[in-house]
Amino acid sequence: MRLDSEAVAVSPAVEACHVHPAATAVPVGTRVAIAVSRYNAGITGKLLEGAVATLNAAGVAGDAIEIAWVPGAFELPLAADRLAATGRVAAVLCLGAVIRGETTHDRHINTAVATGLESVGRQYGLPVLFGVLTCETVSQAEARAGGAVGNKGQECAEAALVMISLLAGLSAAASPAT
Numbered sequence: 001m002r003l004d005s006e007a008v009a010v011s012p013a014v015e016a017c018h019v020h021p022a023a024t025a026v027p028v029g030t031r032v033a034i035a036v037s038r039y040n041a042g043i044t045g046k047l048l049e050g051a052v053a054t055l056n057a058a059g060v061a062g063d064a065i066e067i068a069w070v071p072g073a074f075e076l077p078l079a080a081d082r083l084a085a086t087g088r089v090a091a092v093l094c095l096g097a098v099i100r101g102e103t104t105h106d107r108h109i110n111t112a113v114a115t116g117l118e119s120v121g122r123q124y125g126l127p128v129l130f131g132v133l134t135c136e137t138v139s140q141a142e143a144r145a146g147g148a149v150g151n152k153g154q155e156c157a158e159a160a161l162v163m164i165s166l167l168a169g170l171s172a173a174a175s176p177a178t
Helices: 041-057 073-085 105-124 138-143 152-174
Strands: 032-037 065-070 091-099 128-135 145-147
Touching: 032 041, 032 073, 041 065, 041 091, 041 128, 041 138, 041 145, 041 152, 065 073, 073 091, 073 105, 073 128, 091 105, 091 138, 091 152, 105 128, 128 138, 128 152, 138 145
Parallel strands: 032 065, 032 091, 091 128
Antiparallel strands: none
């Protein structure tokens, strides 16, 4: 997901609607968790670096970021569930790299991880982000972990910041006026 700062052109019908802003400002004291796979650590480590740098640049202090290393991508949903259940964090980023091999094993892993992470997000009502590379080759993964295609860990963190801000705004909008 690439988040551009350009405004999206809208029709007059949409202009008349109340649109919740997609800002990246996070409330003071925001805590974020990152579950990251040790499998393909040369790649996932770069995703983690991009995510943490992006969170830090947005004002999330290093001591407000919890990192949980898991053996592989398949374990990300369980770690995300436990991190979300603590109630300490505003979002859980999940970083991994599943690279296709000679069998269809990668498809089963990717489907299970995506389904599991989506379920955790809905269960706890907080952003649980899918920062898992699903590539055909190692070179494709490297290109997406700080190479020619950018850093998907950074993009995952950017999406988390937008969602934290959006959900905070939606919660404030739903609160009764005092």
